[in-house]
Amino acid sequence: STPAGYFQHVMDQIVSFGYVAQGLGGLKPWILYEPRNSTTPDPPCVRAMSMEPCSLKAPLSACQAQTIKISPFVRYCEDRITGIKLVDDD
Secondary structure (H helix, E strand, O other): OOHHHHHHHHOOOOOOHHHHHHHHOOOOOEEEOOOEOOEOOOOOEEEOOOOOOOEOOOOOOOOHHHHHHHHHHEEEOOOOOOOEEEOOOO
16 A cells, blocks of 8 residues: 555545654544534544544444454544544553
């Protein structure tokens, strides 16, 4: 896989390059919340729970045992309720 192929995998219209660049640098990126009804969220941004990018659509699992094993390391994304991301359980 080429670096360009990796960026295409983790980036789309919603995810910015800054988010990906901070994650690749081993940093937890800042997530800026989207305004709703012309209102600025409070707080307007938060530090991500991990450096991993958000998978905007959770993959389907054919085996419940696999899902149970990985569940301590998977959380819903901070800014996308349908997305999931890997986290360190510490």
